[in-house]
Amino acid sequence: MIIPLELRNIHYAKTIKILNILSNGGAYMQPPVIVIEYDELTLSDIGKGTLVEITFETEYRMNLDSHIRDVWIAIGVLCGLGIILALIQTCIWHSRAGKQIIDLGTIGKFLLYIIHIVGTIFFIVMVGVSLWWLIFFKRPGSAFLVIPTSIQQTSFTVLVVVTFILKSLDILHIIIRQSNIDIFFMDWEKPKSNDITDVSVWRTYFVANEYSELQTFRRVNSTFHIIAVLFFLKVINLENVATAQPGTNLFPSSSNYNADYNGILRVGIAFSMWLATALVQYLVYVIFYQRFVEDRIINFIDLCSVSNISVFILMDNQYGYYIHGRSPHGxxxxxxxEMMINLERESQANSGRRGLETNSDDQIFIIKVDRPVRSQYDLLLRSYQHRILTRVNKKIEERESEILLVSYRGLNEFLCAFINRSLPTYPYTIRHRNLFENLLNCEFRTANTSELLDHTESLFLIDHDRNFSKTIFAGYENSLFIWNTATFLFVDYFASNYVLAAIITYLLNLIAVQIRQSLGQQNLAKKTLIPKSFLI
Structure with a gap:
């Protein structure tokens, strides 16, 4: 019997997929749909004993439109509240900047606050969604939630991308803001003779260099943080929690079925490790290291007192911080x-106290200066910058040194006299922040008796919370943590490679630190009248 040519091929089921569709939040399951893909095998292949691969898989789907809608509703509500918060922060900044009208700078600041707040909102929603999916998808015993399809996952992809972009812009704003503060190191030292030049400048240079090193200080070490996260994800194999199958097997054998990773689940487990390691490191630093080893911020303040140097900082036009470093020994x-004797007297309370007020230890203050103080400060600082810019050539180095010395003395004498209350036209009051000022992080200043002359007193608010750290990276620990985490999650979401994500996160963080350090040193040299060559 001759078999027709068209009958010499055999059809077989190459892929069998059982599609299960859940409804009513996973409470019910519709009748499954079986999808079969066929292939052909010739009789000659059968005679040769050819082996073919047959795939069998089960896929669960459900309508996630309501979940996606809830996510965007939450984002919309939170962003609405965030815009109100950004408006409040802009009003506070407007007051601190001493502005009278709403200009382009005010509008730009409002947009920057929106970027900061909306970026944080997107980050919170992103990690919240990923953790919710991780917990309920991996929950054994019931099919409550399924992995979304690539189309359903589009909204989550938008969250990941927008979060990374907005938080990167936020960090750039922080670096630029911190690198443009007005700062001056006030020297209280008196000459031992009638020669006013008989005062060593090395104390000022030393304090300036310590502040320069402090600019990029953080309580959470980013390098150790990244290594710890990789240890948990790759060595302990917590990465396998992110497989697109219920249950968890951290160390599967080669014979077991290994499902593919899912981007949402990878974000969830990675964020969990970032948060856990950051919290542990922060608590260890605050509870143990800061108390029993060293507190770099307190050490810097002690250095100011030992060096007889105060630090005057204006982050905004009329708002900033003051560190009183005047030594009680004079x-x-x-x-x-002599220094050891002085420190011994101080430890035994046989000398004055370090605080700005009599019998006080308060050395850190939030300050809000009035316009006359700011105008005089700008006048003295610009006099040096103007003279340097109008030099005929660069050969007159001695002349430049004289200009620098005169300008430094003028600004130093003015600030010292202002702090000493030796200038009746520039009064200030010292007080604690009230409850509303602490809650809103703002300052309420009332006009004095000369209000009709549009004159107000400057404010010195005792800073127990070390808000002075807002001038360095340590004051924005939360923003830096969110940015580092968002960078790691962004890279891994598209590359599915935790090691690559760690490398890129480390490099971007290193670049940010180097930029902050470089711009900070340039600003110190420009604003403190200290030559950059003396800043290490």
């Missing part, structure tokens, strides 16, 4: 023996 440019 003179600190002494030999080692």
């Amino acid at each position: 003179i600190t440019d002494v030999d080692m023996k």
Whole structure:
């Protein structure tokens, strides 16, 4: 019997997929749909004993439109509240900047606050959704939630991308803002003779260099943080929690079925590790290291007192911080023996206290200066910058040194006299922040008796919370943590590679640190009248 040619091929089921569709939030399951893909096998292949691969898989789907809608409703509500918060922060900044009208700078600041707040909202929603999916999808015993399809996952992809972009812009704003503050190191040291030049400048240079190193200080070490996250994800194999199948097997054998990874689940487990390791590191630093080893911020304040140097900072036009470093001993440019004697007297309470007020230890203040103080500060600082810019050539280095010395003395004498209350036209009051000021992070200043002359007193608010750290990276620990995490999650979401994500996160963080350090040193040299060559 001759078999017709068209009958010499055999059809077989190459792929069998059982599609299960859940409804009513996973409470019910519709009748399954079986999808079969066929292929052909010739009789000659059968005679040769050819082996073919047959795939069998089960896929669960459900309508996630309501979940996606709820996510965007939450984002809309939170962003609406965020815009109100951004408006409040802009009003506070407008007051601190001493502005009278709403200009382009005010509008730009409002947009920057929106970027910061909306970026944080997107980050919170992103990690919240990923953790919710991770918990309920991996929950054993019931099919409550399924992995979304690529089309259903589009909204989550938007969250990941927008979060990374907005938080990167936010960090760039923080770096630029911190690198443009007005800062001056006030020297309280008096000359030992009638020669006013008989005062060592090395104390000022030393304090300036310590502040320069402090600019990029963080309580959470980013390098250790990244290594710890990789250890949990790759060594302990918590990465396998992100497989697109219920249940968890951290160390599957080669014979077991290994499902593909899912981007949402990878975000969830990675964020969990970032948060856990950051919290542990922060608590260890605050509870143990800061108390029993060293507190770099307090050490810097102690250095100011030992050096007889105060730090005057204006982050905005009329708002900033003051660190009172005036030594209770009057003179600190002494030999080692005299310094040890002074410290011993201080430890035994046989000398004055370090605080700005009598019998006080308060050295850190939030300040809000009035317009006359700011105008005089700008006048003295610009006099040096104007003279340098109008030099005929760069050969007159001695002349430049004289200009620098005169300008430095003028600004130093003005600020010292202002702090000493030796200038009746520039009064200020010292007080604690009230409850509303602490809650809103703002300052309420009332006009004095000369209100008709549009004159107000400057404010010195005792800063127990070390808000001074807002001038360095340590004051924005939360923003930096969110940015580092968002960078890691962004890279891994598209590359599905935790190691690559860690490398890129480390490099971007290193670039941010280097930019902040470089711009910070340039700003110190420009604003403190200290030559950049003396900043290490």
